[in-house]
Amino acid sequence: MLTFAILLPFAAAALLAFAPLSAGASRAIAVATAALALLALVVVWARFTPGAGFQAEMEIPWIPALGVAWRVGVDGISLPLALMSGLLFVAAIAWPMEREVNARQYYAWFLFLEGASLGLFLTLDLLLFYVFFDLSLVGMYFLIGRWGHGEAQRAALKFFLYTLAGSLLILLAIIALVLMTDPLTFDMRDLIALQPVAGMDLRAGLILLGLVIGFAIKTPLFPVHTWLPPAHVDAPGAASAILAGVLLKMGTYGLVRIAMQMMRETFATYALAIGILALISILWGSIVAFAQENLKRRIAYTSVNHMGYAVLGIAVAGSAVTGHEAARDLALTGAMVEMVAHGLITGALFLIAGAFWARTQDYQLGHYGGLAGNAPRMMAAMGLASFASLGLPGLAGFVAEVQIFIGAFAVWPWLAALALLGLIVSAALFLGMLQRIFFGDRPPVLDDFTDLTRTEICILAVLLALVVLIGVWPAWLLDMIGAGATLTFGGG
Template sequence: MILSILAATPIVGALVLALMPRGATHSSHLQAKAVALGVSLVTLVLSLVVLARYEPTRGGYQLTEEHTWIQAFGAHYSIGVNGIAITLVLLTTILVPIVVLASFDDRLPDPKGTNAYFAWMLAVEGLALGAFMATDAFLFYVLFEATLIPLYFLIGSFGGPGRSYAAVKFLIYNLVGGLLMLAAIVGLYVVSSRQGDASYLLSDLKNLDMGQNTERLLFLGFMAAFAIKAPLWPLHTWLPDAAKEATPGTAVLMVSVVDKIGTFGMITWCLNLFPEAADWASPVIITLAVISIVYGALLAIGQDDIRRLIAFTSVSHFGFIILGIFAFTSTSMAGSTLYMFNHGLSTAALFLVTGIMVSRRGSAKISDFGGVQKIAPILSGVLLLAGLSSLSLPGLAPFVSEFLVLAGTFTVSIPAAAVATLGIVLAALYILIMYQRTMTGPLAPGAEGVTDLQPREIAALTPAIMLIIGLGFFPQPVLNAINPAVDTVVSHLGKSDPVPKTPTPISAQTTDEGGHE
């Protein structure tokens, strides 16, 4: 029951906020914010209880619950967590309190919308937690699609001047992907019903005999939805617009939490249900992932809008994650899962600290800043650390995950790993150029209003910064949870890690009959 309680807590909190009286007074707004923060902290505590009960050495799904839901076509309310799922559950429950606290001073188009604003945030949390824990394909699909609703309203009702266009574009792209997945879900029902009782349980679907063509078609349905959500080039174009118009907190929930459902789905559903099709499609997907890495980084360099820059950096980072998944080695896949967690932290810090800058300057253009470190040294320091984390500086959390992805990929595709490594160089360019233009040099006209971080903002950002530094030096606790789940997936794919080639010792070289080499 603990997992059900965990997912239900933020949903109940959202309903409470929706039913609370709306008001334009400071006290009514403060009450709504306090309720949202309290619910998110309770959810975090519950996730820590789940973590305490989870046994990494056992592997497999734990704390499982299973109940018949829609008997007519074999759908179950079935949830559980393995090492991959619990990592993303923790990421979600850590980030939401940070987002809520950092969003206290967000300027909303309608001041009376405070209750709805934080209610939708809690709804995103509850639905995302459900998606990460679902072990029934139909339940996963419902939750996967349901996350679109609160995000649509968060972008469309509370975003910037172009919020309506961005929200509709976000919704259309993701609905198209959802429809393709729905067609694949129907296909799974047909295949499973022909081989016995229809079932959407992950444990049952893994054993289906689909036939090559059927498996490949169903894989493409799932993969298209996940590639849009992730997002993978060339299906990424909704993200920069959505990130630009969303509030910083909404952007964090979208990129750091909900988009991870896409890469999580690739591992949990695509690789487990369609191993042959995944192997068949891997060369194309690896190519697209490498293009995403380089393309996203190049476009980030050319951005003058800070929010679009961060969005394109995420396109590049998701390319690394997808590359590691489809390299099919335990090292690269463990790196990808760890990257999901670490990217969530670093991107959250970047979106939130730049959101504070944009709010105080009244502009998101990099060219409107300059010399800010002179008047806001703490803000400048946090931006530098978040930026260095995003470019995977050694000693910060993303470095370990990026290294594992590249190390694992090198053993199976040297060209892909070599080109992907270029993304690290480009990352240094777009981060350091952005920092130099906004923080160093003479103070730009109009930038005088960018005051330093306040105690509440420091309190919101501190947990993310501490985790970025802590996991940079000691990632093993997270990897201990991830590795058994990853090994299970790699084994199911029928893959094994390539043995590194070592030079032949001179003494073992072939000699002629006279004893000469």
């Protein structure tokens, strides 16, 4: 099932790339393909046993001399991210195009990106992880560069070069890590069990440095985040939803799966430094977001803030502080819930931002106002997503952040206290955004502003219903994630 979920989007992308199909047929094929891939993941989820380690495994030798194989499988860390990614791709592909040009190629690149994204979360081979990591850059580069607006080509190039530089650091670190094994193996399960650099100082520190910088660029963390705002502003709304909801999680997932799981001793040594970097990103992201007058740039900078929370949870979980094992497990669970919640919430926010652009070709907050009467459904959707993003109880963001902060207070209370300031600024920036867009006087140019269409409502309803479900009844998600976190760290 996992191999099917990865290869089906690639096959459909190849079909759309070369078959002379209409825009409507291309969209129907793309939506059906993404839905089938998601269905395959749901089947795996239905058979999943929390706490039982890697499951649904499959292995086919590829380069035996190097220990490389087609290896796939899921655990409580990867399965929730794969499910969230599969759902977001269905939503993004079904979302109306902002510019109806080259629809066949547009949907082909979306499916190509889906195959690469699911492959990264589902593979158990470190070399294939790197291959899928790089392939995701190609798909997003073309979606931004060809279907974006403004300075889209420049933004796409900056995105590609930044993240390619990070991926090269990751490749060097992976090679150095694998060379410590005998016989050579790229099997993630073996590397987690072997801990190949345990007890080493300088070499292990350099390997971890390469991984942290590379994944920090992808996440992104301060100060290597500057590629993110222009990429979001100039990308189509649907591409922004995938960039924020899926691609950013590749960085935090890599920190967990490779840096923390395969290098526990070294990660613990530098966990506090990583936690401080996360704190800076939390505060910087929220403060800079508050200052933005461009709707998409404001949402983009909140991703720096929210992914900072996720990295803070990861740093706490990987720390060497003894006597707080339960708190560390809780922090990791919170970090994983934060990744899922951020994907759903910010994905919805970027889709809504795309709806604004489709109607006005304008992101400037100062040009809006008084839209509550014209677009009550849009106001409701954006209001719910915004309140979830600022951490309102009863919504998914709160479930994630309360676990991160409880874990952080147990391990590094001063760090957690400072990070709380980010929540205050986030509340101000989202409430101010809603007030400026939907209340006050409406400019005459917006008199004909239309509300969400039926298609847009249905897509947002699914995403936001999950945000509410996780906030009200999180047990089903916490059991899946928490068992994986406890298995990995609580016992070892």
